[in-house]
Amino acid sequence: MIENFLKVLICDDSMLIRKKLKEVLKSCGCNDILEAASGQAAIDIYKKNNPDLVFMDIIMPFKNGIEAVREIIEFDKEAKVVMASSAGTKEHVKEAIKVGAFEFVQKPWEKEQINKILINLK
16 A cells, blocks of 8 residues: 555545545545535535545535536636446436546446546546
């Protein structure tokens, strides 16, 4: 495991999913991990903490992941957002890329997928 100094934000309305992704990120060397349970919380945390990478669920109550990505990209054109969803329809993927997401991972993800994304950011 190599020490990874990326600041990562996980946004998912499921506490269990956030916990599992946090464990995977820590096993990949990430220790600066922020969490949000809604799209609006992710936007607020992003603006305050400027993370290097965001993992964003698509289907969430109130403000979904695509709306949140759109606002984050409007705030920071260089934001790196990975959509992580079990609702991976082609339409969701196309819409996420259209608004600025740079990657999409289908839940359940594998550690190797997450590690590859982290390596590509360095």
